[in-house]
Amino acid sequence: MPSPLHPALVHFPIVLILLGTFVALPAVFTPRGHLRWIAAILLALGAAGTGAALATGEEDGEAVEHVAGVDAVLDLHEQWADRTLAFSIVAGVCALAAAGATLHWPRVARGAGLASLVVAVAATFSVVQTGHYGGQLVYRHGAGVNLAPATADGTAKSTVPARAQRRDDDDN
16 A cells, blocks of 8 residues: 555645745846745755655555556656656756855856746646646546455445445536
């Protein structure tokens, strides 16, 4: 059974990358270094959180590969997670370069800040896609969800109410 660590960790990079991207925007247009440092810290922590989420996700992915229909969605989720890690690392490094160059090399700081913003936008799109496919794994395929604990005789009684088990007209 998958551990609860991955679902708990994935929310940190989502928030940190989104906030880092939103702070990186005004940081490009101001000579003050504090916004660049805030963006750099948020994006660097977002990259670290992405790495942690990716590591725990590998374990959980192996545990749910056997669930019917999961393979294609799991592959997409993993591919977007890898992209998110790459984009967030580059965005964090560029943001750290921008923050470090603020006092002595303002043109370098602005260029690195702009590069950081562009890559952070890509990381934001990528983390949204990763979350989309992760949500499909959980909510459409039940991957990693243990709704029905087994009883002593090997059967399982669903803990989901009967009305929730029925499909609505708008379900695909």
